Amino acid sequence: MTEEETMLADMARGFLDGAAPVSAFRKMRDEGLTHDAALWKEMAEMGWAGVLVPEEAGGSDMGYAAANVIAREMGKTLAVSPFLSTAVMAATALRQVSDARANAALAKIASGDVTYALAVDEGIKHDPDATAMEARADGNGFRLTGKKTFVVDGAMADRLLVLAKTADGLTLFDIPADRAGITRTQSNMIDARDAAKIDFADVEATGEDVLGQVDNAMTVLRPALRAGQAALAAEMAGLSAGAFDMTVGYLKERKQFGTEIGRFQALQHRAAHLWCETELTASAILNAGRMMDSDPENAELAVSLAKAKATATATLAVQEGVQMHGGIGMTDAYDMGFYMKRARVGAEWLGDYSYHAEKVAASRGF
Amino acid sequence: MSDGQTDADFRAGLRDWLEANCPEQMRDSGTSESAICWGGKNWEFSSPEQKLWLERCAAKGYTVPTWPVEYGGAGMTRDQEKVFHEEMNRINARSPLQSFGIWMLGPALLHFGSHEQKLEYLPPIARGEVRWCQGYSEPGAGSDLANVQTYGEDKGDHWLVNGQKIWTSYADKADQIFALVRTDRDAKKHLGISFLLIDMEDAGVETRPIKMISGISPFCETFFTDVKVPKDRIVGTPNRGWDVAKYLLTHEREMISGSGALESGGRALGAVLTDTLEQLDATLKADAMRCEIDALAMGLTLERYKDQAEAGQGAGDASAMLKYMGTELNKQRHELMMSAGGSAALEWDGDVGNRAGDWLRTKANSIEGGTSEVMLSIVSRRVLGLPA
């Protein structure tokens, strides 16, 4: 990491330890809340909501590597925010379009006034190319009919980016979430965060609502998905680090057989192996951030590598986390379970290990 | 390198030099045992071009690009070294020289040696004139390396060395050996070892090759019987050789870890498998994908640690992580390549080359330079701070 990135990480850590420790997430979970508007406002004031918004539109424009740094710190303490959906993905999508409407939308993201959710997935696995939802041409506009699922932040978002089939391809729509014909049902997610199933019944959309060009959603959506995948990988790396630190701490503290369990080589070597995996993952994520900033057109391999590796490592980190804690790791009163559940959601969101492994394989000549 | 030179100039200069000076025959990356020169008095050049290539590179300091010019290097920064490797790779140039002197003794001397020692020992390493081997392991001192029993008795102006080393790679081909020798039997085991430099031609030094499962005999038993080692043939302070030994090991480990790493420009496992892709089952392909992902991440990790090293943060104890992950991955890769080769890979020097020999050789990667288990113990104690 550069000196600037280290400073950003330290600053983020300082803020999150005060404003969004795991105990804050626990409180939200217990109260059935999935969004903390005041917290998001504070993050916006620090420039996080506008991390990818140009300065002209009021953003801090820190870039993708910086966004990953922030996501990683959020992951460590399971901070809940619309950072990925809004600040990373929606902002990246909007940035691909340089018109007055997109700039105005970006300004609202940066100020923290508007949140977004990406309504892309329809089946149990992430697969944008298989989109079946239709946007039927209707006069000068469209009529959207179909169902979206696993729309992360979808129940509380102000606006939706909706992917739908048009005459000759896929088109991305940017519409308010409360438009007539939209029904949102919040899913009861294992990670206690916001995700929704959304039903679109003949929802009206105008040409104005199209983000980018008709039949050409991917020019706008692909960069957004990549940015989201990279930042999600970073969040999962943070989550792994959080779970790992708890586990190593416990190994040093818990005594059985008259000594710290961290003295047993069977546990030491597994903990050491896990640390090695977190190091490889950290490299993949740094590289993804650098590629997104310097050569976004060719960042697919780097991003898929990061997401695949982060998924595998987080899965291992939380499994070892629970196992090495013994009985207490299984209790709801202990935080490790939160990490395990968030890791599982992160593993699926925006493409699972296999999805990204296939992308790596394709670009590596398999 | 003059300070005013721009990056582009630097690259262009290198490119021109390589075009003009790298013989055609040396542009095949060189994969066989003797393709890359190991140097030393006994080295038999496989071709006149191999000799020419070494001489030309040595004259420019390109055998050890980052070493200071006065010690035979080119004084390159880390970033310049990267450019150098990129340009070498671009034309598939063989490395002009590889040796334990470059990978191990050199870094230790640069860190612990006196100016005079550096002037004496480093340039001959850089020019490929002197080949070194590593006398660490003994029959009773493998993972427990500090248990070395080879003894150097203080005789005033020299040590009289007696004992045995084992697994000494290329001892039969080397001119010199750097050896861990106990010089104080009363001190605690880590505090009575000296790092001595011994001439393999000295009276009383004898080597016996040992054959490996891969069919070749790269390592030896090395015996010392009343060998006189002058008092100035020591790196660091008497009885503090363990510090030198450990420092050297971090470099050795980083070097070995490269075997399992892939650069995104490097030949993918996928590319190797494509030869037989149609005949392979999905499970094998899936395993290969996992291995590829890990190997790419490993390559990025090595680069990251090298970048940090220039900023004054050496890999240090983390070299154990690099070594463990790199070598375990390399073993996996070779298992997969054997599977992909099917029955064609079962013959010595068959249709797929010496794939079986290479596969068997990789099994040593997680043993030599410290075993995987020892690496994990180093990580768990020194990096994670778990109780010993």
Ligand SMILES: Cc1cc2nc3c(=O)[nH]c(=O)nc-3n(C[C@H](O)[C@H](O)[C@H](O)COP(=O)(O)OP(=O)(O)OC[C@H]3O[C@@H](n4cnc5c(N)ncnc54)[C@H](O)[C@@H]3O)c2cc1C
């Ligand atoms: C769902 C559930 C139901 C249970 N039901 C019952 C029940 O009905 N009755 C009952 O009496 N108990 C019950 N238990 C308790 C269970 O038997 C203990 O949790 C288990 O024996 C582990 O002990 P611990 O939780 O104290 O973990 P610890 O012993 O503290 O272990 C922590 C970690 O250290 C490891 N470890 C400990 N010692 C060593 C060693 N020497 N070498 C290597 N690793 C070591 C463990 O494998 C573990 O990974 C239940 C537990 C659970 C989770």
Ligand SMILES: Cc1cc2nc3c(=O)[nH]c(=O)nc-3n(C[C@H](O)[C@H](O)[C@H](O)COP(=O)(O)OP(=O)(O)OC[C@H]3O[C@@H](n4cnc5c(N)ncnc54)[C@H](O)[C@@H]3O)c2cc1C
């Ligand atoms: C191809 C090859 C080249 C080599 N070249 C050189 C060379 O040039 N110079 C040189 O000095 N040496 C060389 N070596 C030796 C190498 O460094 C040793 O083999 C290595 O350090 C292991 O020592 P050992 O063979 O005595 O195994 P042992 O130490 O006896 O280990 C046996 C097994 O026990 C495990 N083990 C040991 N202690 C522990 C522990 N505390 N906890 C858990 N597990 C443990 C080991 O991991 C291993 O799996 C070479 C070895 C090979 C295979």
